Amino acid sequence: MSAIDTFPRFACPDWWERLQRGEPPFAEVPVNEGRARKALAFFNRLRLPDVPGNPPMAEACGDWFLEILVAFLASEDPETFQPMVWELLCMVPKKNSKSTYAAGLGLTALFMEDAPNRQMLLVGPSQNISQRCFDQAQAMVRLDPLLRDAFYIQDHYKAITRRKTGTALHVKTFDTTIVTGEIPVLTIIDEVHELGKKAKAAAVMQQIRGGGITKQRGKLLMITTQADEPAAGVWRTELDKARKIRDGEGGAEPILLPVLYEFPVELQKDQRFWRDFRNWHYLLPNINRSIDPARLLADYENNGRATPQAEQIWASQHLNIEIGVGLGDDGWRGADYWSLRA
16 A cells, blocks of 8 residues: 555655655655656756756756656646646755756746646746746757747746747746736746745735636645745745645645655754754755755855854755754744644
8 A cells, every 4th residue: 555545645754764865755646657758858858057068957957856847747646637736835955956947847837738828927036036037947948949949038028938839937026916817827936935024925825826726727836945034924824734734734635745855843953963964965955966065064164153143044044944943042932832833
């Protein structure tokens, strides 16, 4: 009997053991093999635009993200033949190429969408982040002559359109007006933890999800690091929901697949454990790819440990240590009560 039959959908009680084995911390998801092969074939031909030699994803991307790509774009219920993963939250530390990979996933989804004249959104919390996402996506297209023929780039609109279908991927900055009148079939939100700092973010998230409740249902991918201050607002809600689903407490048939690269709470509170460089690789799936371990350690020793506050922020960004949990009495006093919430 598989884990799918034993536990509620998307529950992953052995997530920490998976991380220790170097595996992505999420449950087994049944997939449509044909769609999976199509998604991987397209994604793997994309080239990294900001790395010498422009290596293809087939060489440069870690297996961890390929598994996320397949689960998100090719999941399929074996009985109904409908997608199972409608939403996915990936929390992974800084510098694991999450924004670049998310841009590549957006292009892959755009290529795989056969319905005409649909809309997709790739949303950043700030103009700089959304511009970075667009720069990566359009550069991937321009590096490949076949993709230049398949897609049309409008720099001034920050839009990439598939010529065959007219479906477009728009890169936007998060704002209360981004989804007005839109019914996106896919929305990707980069650095979703930043939404905890924005007024009316919950209303915008509801608009995004509401736009997807149509006959042509929409998908939502959220990819982020941990917050650099106590989790709040939309981010607190999404993080709590993802942890409950992962731990088997999110209902029988959730639609969100949690992929959380973090230490268990007891190890986040054990400062000797997470300060030990030998334990960092569990949470860094792109180590020795986009992350140089020696440089990471040097950055921690020279900058991360400069002050207690600097260490809190450094640990939250590079190790996903939740502010107020991983630094004991110096942290946020309400953190110990979150697990007791009804």
